[in-house]
Amino acid sequence: MVEQHNNTFSAWDYVVFALFLTFSAGIGLYHAVCGGRQKTTHEYLIANRGMSAIPVGMSIVATFMSAITVLGTPAEFYNFGTMFWWFGLAYGVVSLLVAYVYMPVFYKLGITSVYEYLELRFNRKVRLMGMITFQIQMIFYMGLAIYAPALALNEVTGFTLWGSVWACGLVCTFYCTIGGLKAVIWTDVLQLSVMWLGFLTLIIKGSIEVGGLSEVFRIANERGRIDFIHFEFDPRIRHTFWTINIGGGLLWLAAFGVNQAQVQRFLSCKTLRQAQGACYFNIFGMNMVLLGAALAGLVMFARYRDCDPFTAGWVGATDQLIPYFLMDIFGNYPGVPGLFVAAIFSAALSSVSSGLNSLATTVTEDVVKPYFNTNDRTNTWISKGLVLGYGFLSILMAYIASTMGDVLIIGLRLFGMIGGPLLGLFSLALFFPWCNSKGAALGLMAGLAISFWVGVGSIFNPAPSAKLPVSISNCTFLDSNLTTPLSYTSTPQDMTSPWTPEPPEERTGLQVWWYGMSYLLYSAVSVTAVLIVGIITSFITGAQKPEELDPELISPVCDIFLCCLPKKWRHVLWCGVRHRHYDEPTTAFGDLGAEDNAYYDGKKRTNTKNHDTKL
CATH class of the missing domain: 1.20.1730.10 (Sodium/glucose cotransporter)
Structure with a gap:
């Protein structure tokens, strides 16, 4: 007991x-x-x-x-x-x-x-x-x-x-x-x-x-x-x-x-x-x-x-x-x-x-x-x-x-609903060189709106509980004076066989696929909204020219995840951003030429602070 x-x-x-x-x-x-x-x-x-x-x-x-x-x-x-x-x-x-x-x-x-x-x-x-x-x-x-x-x-x-x-x-x-x-x-x-x-x-x-x-x-x-x-x-x-x-x-x-x-x-x-x-x-x-x-x-x-x-x-x-x-x-x-x-x-x-x-x-x-x-x-x-x-x-x-x-x-x-749109905003900036400030601003607002819609809606339309079964068949309670033991028994639930989840309760409309989604997907939904709205808005209002960006502001994901590809292929995947290849010296951009190197050096001095990364 x-x-x-x-x-x-x-x-x-x-x-x-x-x-x-x-x-x-x-x-x-x-x-x-x-x-x-x-x-x-x-x-x-x-x-x-x-x-x-x-x-x-x-x-x-x-x-x-x-x-x-x-x-x-x-x-x-x-x-x-x-x-x-x-x-x-x-x-x-x-x-x-x-x-x-x-x-x-x-x-x-x-x-x-x-x-x-x-x-x-x-x-x-x-x-x-x-x-x-x-x-x-x-x-x-x-x-x-x-x-x-x-x-x-x-x-x-x-x-x-x-x-x-x-x-x-x-x-x-x-x-x-x-x-x-x-x-x-x-x-x-x-x-x-x-x-x-x-x-x-x-x-x-x-x-x-x-x-x-x-x-x-x-x-x-x-x-x-x-x-x-x-x-x-x-x-x-x-x-x-x-x-x-x-x-x-x-x-x-x-x-x-x-x-x-x-x-x-x-x-x-x-x-x-x-x-x-x-x-x-x-x-x-x-x-x-x-x-x-x-x-x-x-x-x-x-x-x-x-x-x-x-x-x-x-x-x-x-x-x-x-x-x-x-x-x-x-x-x-x-x-x-x-x-x-x-x-x-x-x-x-x-x-x-x-x-x-x-x-x-x-x-x-x-x-x-x-x-x-x-x-x-x-x-x-x-x-x-x-x-x-x-x-x-x-x-x-x-x-x-x-x-x-x-x-x-x-x-x-609330923490999750705000974190997702912020992740979407930074991802727009780091991975999509065409995105401009209008797309970023509107994308963030769209992400917050979508995130709060599903988050707040799920509070007022909670999904059925998925807790596993428990029992109180072996409890000993105390009376109101917390002194006298009172035995209490109930028929325990059958928990000897492996548990299998019950199918979600049948509900209608938005309650099923929108408010009923797992809370872990809120960030995924809001990040997706930020990216879609941000990219579309940027192209409608005049996309940023990638070649005019400081390459230090864009994460070179192609070089990180596709490092086995030839340099020329990776260069195409940069979409105009003047990156350098990871396998080349930091003082040059390989085949991009002296003009691009000068552009990069000028932008870095203008837009970034001097700091030794000591790689």
């Missing part, structure tokens, strides 16, 4: 959590008083381009391993099985695309804000449109990243709701304001280590409780949780091989490839090779996170296989399952729950700190510098003031999020 528990935080748990926050603040203080002391925007915003691959890679993993991920991904494996594991393949493909297709263009240009690239490629209006879209996305997400884990922990552990919101918000604002990007990266390293330690502790203790990992997998397999073979092409099925690797891949490409919070970390690396090394580490790091979340979810299911806490009414939402599981097995070990709560809030701090730094960077680089005649020292102080202001704004957004109902679902969909 599984008993309901009412364990709450002890004094030692609060001590462990307070020590973690103190260490995080101490890292910011160290970088504020040592080294360059964050006196220039170059140091404050991109760490003097002096970071190496491993800490940057760990920071990238920590940034998007949000508290929502720590709480939600184990619950995903608990409720829906192991199809989510295919994201491990998507992470690998996306990281390689970022390393060789997207990030080298931004790095070689020597920019600080990724939206500066949009001005070089199009014009300042498109740059501001992209920056404002990003601001809306991150401001809402930061408030959610603080509030969602605080709410889940408060309802299960009794951990102070608004006390934790203010503590995390103030500590994160403090070390970001005084320590700059270096402090953000090194606190991410600490926080990711704590997150991994928290998962490991939970997995070891939980598996011991149910008889070992072999027993965990046996139970999970019997109850239909081990499942990797959904290859259907039906877009209405929540998770298939195709929706995860195509739709989910584009979702993560938007997060890692063109999001300022991530690009800024790549740009802080010493060399391009170091930045690419951070991408390689990202493959390892994200898969380790996925493995930890998968094992935690399966171990949790093995313990509650016949007594689901959500169905029993012991938790109010599935994202509270991990905190409940934590207090169930560690409630009598003072200090250990505090460690795992520190792990959860590590994820929150890493997401918020990256948001604060990137938001301040975009305003400084995209608004202050282009429109105001200020010196570097003034810009540095403006950046610090912006971080401070955005920190308090994130706490305010947490209060707003508390009034919005199911903020977890709304926030995740």
